[in-house]
Amino acid sequence: MEAEEFKDQQLQLSEASPKSAEYQALLRAGPRLRLLQQVHAHLVVSGSHRSKALLTKLLTFACAAGAISYTRRIFSCVFNPDSFLFNSLIKASSKFGFPLDTVFFYRRMLLSGISPSSYTFTSVIKACAELSVLRVGRGIHSHVLVSGYGSNAFVQSALVTFYSKSSDLGVARKLFDKMQDRTVVAWNSMISGYEQNGHAKEAIVLFNRMLELYVNPDSTTFVCVLAACSQLGEVRLGCWVHDCIVSNGIHVNVILGTSLINMFSRCGNVSKAREVFDSMNERNVIVWTAMISGYGMHGHGSQAMELFHQLKACGSCPNNVTFVAVLSACAHAGLVHEGRQAFASMRQEYGLLPGVEHHVAMVDLLGRAGFLNEAYQFIKGLKHGELVPPVWTAMLGACKMHKNFDLGVEVAEHLLSVEPENPGHYVMLSNIYASAGRMDRVELVRNMMIQRGIRKQVGYSTIDVKNKTYLFSMGDKTHPETNEIYEYLDELISRCKEAGYAPESESVMHELEEEEREYALRYHSEKLAIAFGLMKTNHGMTIRIIKNLRMCEDCHSAIKFISVVTSREIIIRDKLRFHHFKNGSCSCMDFW
DNA sequence: ATAGGGTTAG
Structure with a gap:
């Protein structure tokens, strides 16, 4: 008996070594298509291409190499794929961005009579989330339930993300509430779900709830919360998160750093954003792009360009998104020459194909600067x-x-x-x-x-006074101090008129009757918010407003005067960018 | 012999 066993082992060893050499060859090839194809040829020649283990490795690498059609071809030749092969393929195709194939492989797996595991489900659900296919995802959700994985924490988090990404926040929240074991990832999924769907307030409410329950946030939580702060212009919470990161010694990785830079820029503090940028010990092109677009939003075109040149000097490659940020920074600062140069270099130096966003940015750049003919010629050349x-x-x-x-x-x-x-x-x-x-x-x-x-679209403006957020919309009279606010604003406008302000009635929306025009102009949401802010804050304090749409020309001109007659600094974030009003002029230099 | 997770950025 013992001799028999020994012989068996010998046989296995002698058989294993040549195969192992091929396995080593596969490992050496890694996710590189050409090399994989060479190894594949060897496998076919040596007859070992029937080995499931080798095929599994080959397919995973092929997928990781992005060679999806090659992957499909090999898969279609595999006889009787097993659960290892299916799970590897499902995971790889989901991870490397081929969600349709993930769903296809999953279906083939079911057809082969192989039961999916919780691992299978996490990958397939992720693929469905990427595709936002509510119907398919619901089907898989029911497979999850029948297979008995309904209370698996990994699967549940994936489902929460899936429903959020398919815009069914209600179902996502129901699932989240029913979870008995809410890991930090589950919290992150739900918070991110709110934030990504534009419900930044709910995201923050949930974050506070999480803290109340003594669940420790991690850096992903902070990324989601910072994004919510950016949406709302919530500087206070944003700064709190930043302090929390610093005092707990949390490593600011590229993703967290990008979120911080974005939060500070979008909350009006571009120099703080720069501090974060400078303090990071690792930066990728996304970090650089975030900082460039931060400068762009504030009309600091030359700083944006300086950073762009530094990025190139340190050997990093700007990509398509970087160029959108650069061109828009140029447009907002009137840097026509620099913008033209950057646009030309896209193709010439970096081999990047300009897309819709770049064309829009170019027309914007030329058009804002007054080169209407050139902008029109540019369009004709498309x-x-x-x-x-x-x-x-x-x-x-x-x-x-x-x-x-x-x-x-x-x-x-x-x-x-x-x-x-x-x-x-x-x-x-x-x-x-x-x-x-x-x-x-x-x-x-x-x-x-x-x-x-x-x-x-209904325009509205918000302002924070003494830790409370107040919302105003045009002609709004719901505020308890409406009369005082309107009286104050009327007086303010009169003082502005004395200083030379002339209302521009052309900015008035057309659905109003003639006699309503001046009224409407006078009570645009940002003016109401400013009046309220001036009434409620001490002299010398900066007024910060967030508006959902772009400002009209009349408000822009009126606020310049308001900054003079009240000697206040007023900062407004509109849909596109920031306007810093001080001593009668705006940081946008009227390039808005 | 093979695989092993869900959340996060410009």
């Missing part, structure tokens, strides 16, 4: 497929800014015909007509909107 609405929208913005009536109307009418459901186009067209004094046309556009049931 291919047919590149002539998408956002490019025309940028052109329209330029026409409106520089009061080019004829071209503006032409562009707006084109936009209305291709995107009749976009309220922004109607508002723009109407404003252009209004500024040309064509009130009959204004009326026409207004009727068109009513007829088509299109409503413009």
